[in-house]
Amino acid sequence: MATMRRIIRSMAQRYLGNLFEKADIAVDGQRPWDIRINDQRFYETVVAGGSLALGESYMDGWWDCQALNQFFYRLLKQGIDRTYCQKFPALIGKMKALLCNRQNRRRAFQVGERHYDAGNDLFALMLDSSLTYSCGYWRRAETLEHAQQAKLDLICRKLNLQPGMRLLDIGCGWGSLALFAARNYGVEVVGLTVSEEQAHLARERCAGLPVEIRLQDYRELDTTFDAIASVGMFEHVGYKNYRAFMRVVQRCLAGDGLFLLHTIGANSSVRCCDPWFDKYIFPNGMLPSIRQLGAAIEPLFIMEDWQNLGVDYEKTVLSWYRNFEANWERIKRRYSERFYRMWRYYLLSVAGGFRARHIQVWQLVLAHHGTSRGYRSIRCPQCVA
Template sequence: MNRSLLTSPRLYLTNLLTQADVTVNGTRPWDIQVKNNAFFENILTKGSLALGESYIDGWWECEMLDEFIHRILRHRLDRCVRLNPTLLFNILKARLSNRQSRHRAPQVGERHYDAGNDLFELMLDRHMIYSCGFWQGADTLDQAQEIKLDLICRKLQLTQNMRLLDIGCGWGGLVEFAARQYGVEAVGITISREQLKFARERCAGLPVEIRLQDYREVNDQFDAIVSVGMFEHVGYKNYETFMKVVARCLAHNGLFLLHTIGSNRTTHTGDPWFDKYIFPNGMLPSAKQLTTAIEKLFILEDWDNFGTDYDKTLLAWHDNFERNWPTLKKRYSEKFYRVWNYYLLSMAGGFRARYMQVWQIVLSQLGRNGGYTSIRCPRCSDSSK
């Protein structure tokens, strides 16, 4: 064991951070300013949970929190803090129980997505898309999300009167776009009552049905299926079940597009801070877990990774959050501000460090006759059809 760890947690962590060119109480914007000396021992005993909680409690500050996290993860310093009881407990829970069962699935809707439509309206783009935008050819968040929506529709090869299922439709932005721009009929499902109400209002008058429904309950037939930013809530014990539901509901010649954050390593639990404060029961799939789940069910037509675009998306959300905080603070607490500040900026740093990825995977059941043409670029003129 490192001698400095035994004699001084402060010395150990200070030396560790130096490897990432971070100085404790330094003068650069990514240097951490420690205001409570209990911070050092707390990090060594509780890991990432303590890092986030001590920020919420004001034990430390950082002018460029996203860059601080980027440097920690880019230099793999997270692997230098020993396995702690909190992490061991979370791993045990994930192994012994199905944390994303039909009974538990609504928890993330109640605790996160129902936080308030006012928050998300002020933070997100005009389509209310709560997933990574596509920034090639885009100058604004609205453009990045609209280009992404159009890319998804083109990858699915949507045409007039096709029937589309959106698993985890959020506030209805994708089904509304697909109905208006591509003339499809659509069904969107969500487990959030606030999203349900908002999506039904925005899609009124369109051939779009919004349901409060768990994905396991869907039995309809669809020409194309999409799921964007929802698979992170499915859980490794349910990956195969999810894929079997898609296979059951997808027409034999149809396409399924899965858009998800991906992990570089196979795990069986999520980060303990994010599990407690942001996305209860969430976890990121690895490539190995995904290919295992689709085996014998689908043919892999395309696998696209544009994870670096999430850094820019998160910073755009954070800019909106900061700019609108004077309005939001009338309803939300100062603790809420610090939680969401840490959430958005630490995620941005994680994607900048390539600690996480964003995958768009296109699957078919029988394989496309003549092959599938990959799409990587927005339309030459604009993102609308």
């Protein structure tokens, strides 16, 4: 038995070594993106379990890497995620996505409980002061604070918000857009979230402003708004619900109103999330593709504008990571070492994915019948440093 185990481990070691070599990654090398193996079980476990095992073995301390973002950039740039054979956890995820609606009403609040309720203290120390948990806009910004203010202003200008209008924010988070739009554009806002922690803090932050924060699933909406935005929420909707989501927006958007959708996007169509991210970070999540978005929109809306902000997200996530590392000592008593390694793996793998252009960020502006005078694409916000 011991001899067989050694043979299996040796084969797994050669197999992974060849994969890493194609991405210019060395095992026990000296460069920041090289990996150091701390537990020899790493090899056969990762070969058998794929991306789920890779993430879990890092959380367990079986391997380390000084620059995880560069490690993932090299893997994804080489397309190893496409050539590496499918593993059992990934196949199970695909079967679940095909056989059931993983983002139905009954499961809608799971991501809030598992991710967004992780702790307001954690997010407050990681994000900028506006608590904006989506891609910043760095065209003229030098800091995370300015990048997020610029992104919020860009959204408001794209929606052509005017004093007295009613704005619906689907997936309002901690109220960053609601707060910004109410203060700077004089609009009334209804914000929706599936996180109790987010709803509690958002209500505190928006006190005294014409802002209502609801703990509510988007499918329960039935009132009309002058403009609608959804920023960083569509990743939780699921491909079986894309059309239903768009029908809700169509039902709730005034005849001449605009809808802005801000979402992370995939380069190809999928039906489920990476197994590690599904288990530990965003349960039931998945990224839409251009084809999936187009099918959901047609023929409900006219697409007035489509902007790709993907290159800005690497800088945003690395800013979050630096804040997380700088403030970890202040909050680590509430969290385990395994959580620390999980969160580090999450942030830096995402940064590597954006650098490799493996994933994108899109802002779409949609209208019922198109604006009569045409839509003027806006790329430069007014609120910049």
